[in-house]
Amino acid sequence: MKQLQSSIAVGALLTAPVFAASNIEKLGAFKTTGTSEHIVIEQDTAEADAIRETLSRINLPDGFKIDLYAIVPDARHMAMAPQGTVLFVGTKKTKVWAVMDRNRDRVADEVKDFAPSIAMDVPNGVAFTKDGFLYIAERNRVVMYPAAEFFQESPDVVAIPVVAQGELIPVEEESYNHTARVIKAGPDDKLYVSLGQLFYLATSEKMDLYKETGIGGIVRMNRDGSGREVYTYGVRNSVGHDFHPETGELWFTDNQVDGMGDDTPPGELNRQTAAGQHFGHPWYGGGTVRTNEYAGEEAPADIVHPAVEMDAHAADLGMSFYTGRMFPEKYKNAIFSAQHGSWNRTEPVGARVMVTFVDDEGNATTEVFADGWLNEFGEYDGRPVDVIQMKDGSLLVSDDYANAIYRISYEN
Numbered sequence: 001m002k003q004l005q006s007s008i009a010v011g012a013l014l015t016a017p018v019f020a021a022s023n024i025e026k027l028g029a030f031k032t033t034g035t036s037e038h039i040v041i042e043q044d045t046a047e048a049d050a051i052r053e054t055l056s057r058i059n060l061p062d063g064f065k066i067d068l069y070a071i072v073p074d075a076r077h078m079a080m081a082p083q084g085t086v087l088f089v090g091t092k093k094t095k096v097w098a099v100m101d102r103n104r105d106r107v108a109d110e111v112k113d114f115a116p117s118i119a120m121d122v123p124n125g126v127a128f129t130k131d132g133f134l135y136i137a138e139r140n141r142v143v144m145y146p147a148a149e150f151f152q153e154s155p156d157v158v159a160i161p162v163v164a165q166g167e168l169i170p171v172e173e174e175s176y177n178h179t180a181r182v183i184k185a186g187p188d189d190k191l192y193v194s195l196g197q198l199f200y201l202a203t204s205e206k207m208d209l210y211k212e213t214g215i216g217g218i219v220r221m222n223r224d225g226s227g228r229e230v231y232t233y234g235v236r237n238s239v240g241h242d243f244h245p246e247t248g249e250l251w252f253t254d255n256q257v258d259g260m261g262d263d264t265p266p267g268e269l270n271r272q273t274a275a276g277q278h279f280g281h282p283w284y285g286g287g288t289v290r291t292n293e294y295a296g297e298e299a300p301a302d303i304v305h306p307a308v309e310m311d312a313h314a315a316d317l318g319m320s321f322y323t324g325r326m327f328p329e330k331y332k333n334a335i336f337s338a339q340h341g342s343w344n345r346t347e348p349v350g351a352r353v354m355v356t357f358v359d360d361e362g363n364a365t366t367e368v369f370a371d372g373w374l375n376e377f378g379e380y381d382g383r384p385v386d387v388i389q390m391k392d393g394s395l396l397v398s399d400d401y402a403n404a405i406y407r408i409s410y411e412n
Helices: 023-028 046-055 205-215
Strands: 064-071 076-082 088-091 098-099 108-112 125-128 133-137 142-146 162-163 183-185 191-195 217-221 229-233 241-243 248-256 268-273 284-286 308-310 316-321 335-339 350-358 363-368 384-389 396-400 404-410
Touching: 046 064, 076 125, 076 384, 076 396, 088 125, 125 191, 125 248, 133 183, 183 241, 205 229, 229 248, 241 316, 248 316, 268 316, 308 363, 335 384, 335 396, 350 384
Parallel strands: 125 183, 316 384
Antiparallel strands: 064 404, 076 088, 088 098, 098 108, 125 133, 133 142, 142 162, 183 191, 191 217, 217 229, 241 248, 248 268, 268 308, 316 335, 335 350, 350 363, 384 396, 396 404
């Protein structure tokens, strides 16, 4: 198929096609759907040149550099296939993109839509198990794609719902707000899925329902969708989590309430040491700051406050622990995380990549690792979403504003 030129509006690429509901059933039974073509995104464009110009202004520690890896529309959370052949990129629209660097020059040479015969709904969360099963978490569904790394060349791929449409959350709780699910396979080989609560602040009449279903928390389940349980409570909207490579503890970001001022409440990076812990929402708006609506009420006992308080409204999203060998030793087991940038602060803040160093006792300190996407006029030239590690130890950073993925590498 002839590659689409950059003059085609991104919105046109992301218009959801209407497919028969039986398509996913056909694929699960190894039947064809009649879909024959992919959308392919042109890489050598004026847009790419403009992004490279922006990257020339990004600040990094000495020895590090940042390059454009790929043009990917609405690039959100990412998952690298276990053998490193394909990067899968989720969006808040209707597409998941497959990104390939066939000649291993660390620049993508092909970007196309994955499983185009399947109508997806906010397929933000993408994750691989160690043995090569791809899971995609949508607004209200989780689908498994066995061997996606090697079968993504075809428009038709095997697709098996492990949480059927309408069963991740109650259908009546579906919303346009806080719908970007994140999914990861834990060290226990179970799936962990974040479920942001719908509102600015969880309302009292929803408390029992949210506690039961895991909305405003993180749920854990077996890889076939069975054995579901609420693992994490008291979360407003977590859009990033990962597991410490040595302790196996779950760490996650959380976006806190708006409307309390420019500098309060703080964003959060949380450390979970046991199942069932509660992290404070809605009694706390962020950190130890009580919300106005619940200020007079007694909060649950044993609330866990954040390991790190981040800048208010910076919108901390995707995060990953660093286990590679490319970066200096000081970065071993550090957390790299993306700040998407504020939307309602008088002076914008964020649009950065942060690094958090965790000591042997779990104490954490955070500093800016990369910035410069927020220009001198207070405009965003990019808005980082997720950070993951490549097999060579470099980092990939997604950006849904610039429609790009960047690669950060280190040279002595």
